[in-house]
Amino acid sequence: xxxxxxxxxxxxxxxxxxxxxxxxxxxxxxxxEKIFATRVGLFDHDQKRVYVVALKxxxxxxxxxxxxxxxLEVTFGGWVVDIRAPYPAMLRASxxxxxxxxxxxxxxxxxxxxxxxxxxxxxxxxxxxxxxLTVLERGLGKVTRGQTIEITPTKIPxxxxxxxxxxxxxxxxxxxxxxxxxxGRIVIIGKTPDDERSAIMAIRMIEREAHTSGLxxxxxxxxxxxxxxxxxxxxxxxxxxxx
Amino acid sequence: xxxxxxxxxxxxxxxQMIASGKRSDxxxxxxxxxxxxxxxxxxxxEGSARVRLGKTEVLVGVKIEIGEPFSDTPNAGVLTVNAxxxxxxxxxxxxxxxxxxxxxxxxxxxxGIRESKAIPTGDLVIEPGKKVFIxxxxxxxxxYDGNLIDASALAALAALxxxxxxxxxxxEGEVKIKPGYKPLPIANYPIAVTFAKINDQLIVxxxxxxxxxxxxxxxxxxEKDGKICAMQKGGYGTFTxxxxxxxxxxxxxKAAELRKLVxxx
Amino acid sequence: MKTSQKKPEKLIDEKDxxxxxxxxxxxxxxxxEVGVLANADGSxxxxxxxxxxxxxxxxxxxxxxxxxxxxxxxxxxxxxHMAPFSVQERKSPAPSRREHELSKVIRExxxxxxxxxxxxxxxxxxxxxVLQADGGTRCAGITVASLALADAGIPMRDLVCACxxxxxxxxxxxxxxxxxxxxxxxxxxxxxxxxMDVVTLLQMDGMLTSEEFEQVLNMGVEGxxxxxxxxxxxxxxxxxxxxxxxxxxxxxxxxxKE
Numbered sequence: 001x002x003x004x005x006x007x008x009x010x011x012x013x014x015x016x017x018x019x020x021x022x023x024x025x026x027x028x029x030x031x032x033e034k035i036f037a038t039r040v041g042l043f044d045h046d047q048k049r050v051y052v053v054a055l056k057x058x059x060x061x062x063x064x065x066x067x068x069x070x071x072l073e074v075t076f077g078g079w080v081v082d083i084r085a086p087y088p089a090m091l092r093a094s095x096x097x098x099x100x101x102x103x104x105x106x107x108x109x110x111x112x113x114x115x116x117x118x119x120x121x122x123x124x125x126x127x128x129x130x131x132x133l134t135v136l137e138r139g140l141g142k143v144t145r146g147q148t149i150e151i152t153p154t155k156i157p158x159x160x161x162x163x164x165x166x167x168x169x170x171x172x173x174x175x176x177x178x179x180x181x182x183x184g185r186i187v188i189i190g191k192t193p194d195d196e197r198s199a200i201m202a203i204r205m206i207e208r209e210a211h212t213s214g215l216x217x218x219x220x221x222x223x224x225x226x227x228x229x230x231x232x233x234x235x236x237x238x239x240x241x242x243x
Numbered sequence: 244x245x246x247x248x249x250x251x252x253x254x255x256x257x258x259q260m261i262a263s264g265k266r267s268d269x270x271x272x273x274x275x276x277x278x279x280x281x282x283x284x285x286x287x288x289e290g291s292a293r294v295r296l297g298k299t300e301v302l303v304g305v306k307i308e309i310g311e312p313f314s315d316t317p318n319a320g321v322l323t324v325n326a327x328x329x330x331x332x333x334x335x336x337x338x339x340x341x342x343x344x345x346x347x348x349x350x351x352x353x354x355g356i357r358e359s360k361a362i363p364t365g366d367l368v369i370e371p372g373k374k375v376f377i378x379x380x381x382x383x384x385x386x387y388d389g390n391l392i393d394a395s396a397l398a399a400l401a402a403l404x405x406x407x408x409x410x411x412x413x414x415e416g417e418v419k420i421k422p423g424y425k426p427l428p429i430a431n432y433p434i435a436v437t438f439a440k441i442n443d444q445l446i447v448x449x450x451x452x453x454x455x456x457x458x459x460x461x462x463x464x465x466e467k468d469g470k471i472c473a474m475q476k477g478g479y480g481t482f483t484x485x486x487x488x489x490x491x492x493x494x495x496x497k498a499a500e501l502r503k504l505v506x507x508x
Numbered sequence: 509m510k511t512s513q514k515k516p517e518k519l520i521d522e523k524d525x526x527x528x529x530x531x532x533x534x535x536x537x538x539x540x541e542v543g544v545l546a547n548a549d550g551s552x553x554x555x556x557x558x559x560x561x562x563x564x565x566x567x568x569x570x571x572x573x574x575x576x577x578x579x580x581x582x583x584x585x586x587x588x589h590m591a592p593f594s595v596q597e598r599k600s601p602a603p604s605r606r607e608h609e610l611s612k613v614i615r616e617x618x619x620x621x622x623x624x625x626x627x628x629x630x631x632x633x634x635x636x637x638v639l640q641a642d643g644g645t646r647c648a649g650i651t652v653a654s655l656a657l658a659d660a661g662i663p664m665r666d667l668v669c670a671c672x673x674x675x676x677x678x679x680x681x682x683x684x685x686x687x688x689x690x691x692x693x694x695x696x697x698x699x700x701x702x703x704m705d706v707v708t709l710l711q712m713d714g715m716l717t718s719e720e721f722e723q724v725l726n727m728g729v730e731g732x733x734x735x736x737x738x739x740x741x742x743x744x745x746x747x748x749x750x751x752x753x754x755x756x757x758x759x760x761x762x763x764x765k766e
Binding site for chain 3: 010012014016029038040055058086088127128
């Protein structure tokens with residue numbers, strides 16, 4: 001079965017990738033028994049499927065995804081939330097309050113105000129309406145501490161790692177709590193700003209080197225070096241001055 | 244929302260019919276709708292004509308004014324074409340400044356006339372560099388039922404053939420109108436022919452439902468000796484080069500047929 | 509700068525060499541860069557002869573005003589605009605009738621390439637700014653707009669490339685510049701999707717016999733294929749730099765292990 005590119009070669013939209021019996025995977029389309037790329041990216045394939053790892057794409061909502069959103073607007077029925085997608089998301093007041101909203105008495109901005117960040121889950125989304133959010137499950141809700149960063153959504157799986165191995169390692173090494181949104185936003189809450197900074201450096205490193213191997217080891221090494229340097233600094237500073 | 248879905252259903256039905264060689268109004272793939280041309284209806288205009296192409300109705304008025312030439316062509320008169328899709332012509336037309344559709348219509352009609360040199364602008368000079376005749380061709384769409392380009396181009400040509408210029412003399416730098424008229428000099432007879440593509444089938448003169456169902460349209464303007472003097476592809480679809488060349492052959496005969504209706508030998 | 513340069517007597521000499529030294533079927537030199545603006549979702553820049561054109565894409569994004577939303581696909585909105593200083597005689601910033609028409613035909617040239625049906629009720633906003641003009645701006649604009657769409661990560665069937673061909677002083681030529689375009693003859697801008705082998709923009713002004721038109725059409729499509737190659741090279745170049753940096757790091761890590 002004919003395949004026209006090698007793994008990891010850069011392909012562009014419209015490039016003919018394969019013919020006949022292959023299945024058209026991510027970032028490709030099939031027409032007349034031919035499979036073409038739809039985005040710029042790295043070509044890859046297995047026995048059955050041909051696909052492209054896109055070098056640039058944007059987040060498209062999916063029901064069940066955990067996302068980190070930023071409140072754009074407070075309305076009488078809830079909040080309009082930016083989730084870095086082509087569609088704005090909606091969080092109903094009745095969801096956050098766990099009961100029907102009482103417009104005269106409920107002060108919605110006190111729950112979430114414009115600019116607030118939240119960890120939420122997409123409960124509904126289809127072609128005819130904007131995504132609907134919930135904050136009711138454990139681990140969801142307003143973000144009150146820590147820092148939020150944005151990365152390319154395509155790199156999120158790498159930050160999570162196989163069975164969560166990468167993000168667990170970062171949590172262990174830095175002692176931070178980390179919430180990952182599928183939409184490319186990550187919340188990092190550490191005991192100190194330094195810990196948060198280390199975690200952020202690790203994530204940026206993953207974003208840059210996502211397509212290389214041995215990344216987990218290199219990130220671990222980087223974090224340990226960081227910690228080592230920090231503790232040396234502390235030791236030096238803690239030496240009492242000679243009187 | 245439902246009107247878009249209804250339009251999609253209609254489009255599918257039309258595409259199916261055309262695939263079997265029939266059109267929803269009974270015409271052959273290569274047939275124009277019935278055409279009626281009437282000239283000289285607007286006395287206040289220097290020239291006018293109305294074309295009915297099926298139910299599409301376009302009125303063109305020609306006015307001739309005196310003005311300054313363009314700085315880069317001091318020895319030429321001026322031709323300017325404008326089109327208005329007036330709101331009474333269709334529930335989809337809104338009042339307001341010209342939108343992209345009326346601008347495209349005007350510019351395509353203009354291109355056919357200008358590139359075929361139908362009006363010898365050198366004959367419109369009163370005082371080189373200072374005073375020339377300006378020919379205003381105003382396309383007024385009265386009823387929109389598809390294929391405004393062909394109807395408007397035909398009406399514009401008929402109106403120009405109907406146009407009379409007043410006699411004049413220049414006295415002390417002033418232009419004085421004298422009695423009598425002479426026809427506007429016309430040197431060519433450009434005709435626009437539009438083909439639409441629906442599911443890879445090519446049909447001439449799409450009416451409204453066909454326009455809504457089509458992938459794309461290609462308009463070709465042919466001058467009196469059979470040369471191509473303007474082209475415009477429109478719509479969100481595409482054409483293969485074979486289809487383009489096929490259309491460019493078919494328009495020759497259609498242009499000759501339409502020209503006979505306007506230009507009496 | 510305003511030049512006192514007079515128009516050359518002949519645009520093409522007896523040896524079929526054009527006044528700027530090009531052969532009849534030679535394109536002007538082209539330089540393309542992808543991803544040049546920080547705020548836009550996608551962007552690209554082209555220099556073709558003296559043309560300097562910038563394209564930027566925002567979207568798919570929420571559509572305003574809401575009544576322009578289409579229930580079954582994204583609405584592609586396109587603005588082709590020339591800067592006041594882009595031409596010899598200053599042009600008013602207000603959109604001219606020509607810019608309106610070109611915005612429409614350019615939009616219709618690019619729409620067939622985009623999977624708009626993936627993003628209903630959104631807008632994809634495309635902006636083409638001509639910073640300097642020297643003939644063939646709608647074609648260069650389409651070429652660079654298609655790259656901006658790819659740079660924004662918008663899924664497409666194919667890149668759209670564009671090039672003009674025509675007739676000047678009785679000879680058929682490729683890629684007309686401003687002087688050639690303004691002279692007698694003919695100008696045929698063409699936009700093309702190479703992998704699907706279809707034309708998405710076709711216009712013509714001037715006078716050509718049917719036979720001449722067929723030759724000009726084929727010449728133009730050939731020119732488009734050349735442009736298509738340059739487009740893909742530019743896209744690959746942007747990401748190759750990033751890929752090489754990653755590969756370097758991988759090599760360093762390998763060496764460190766040894």
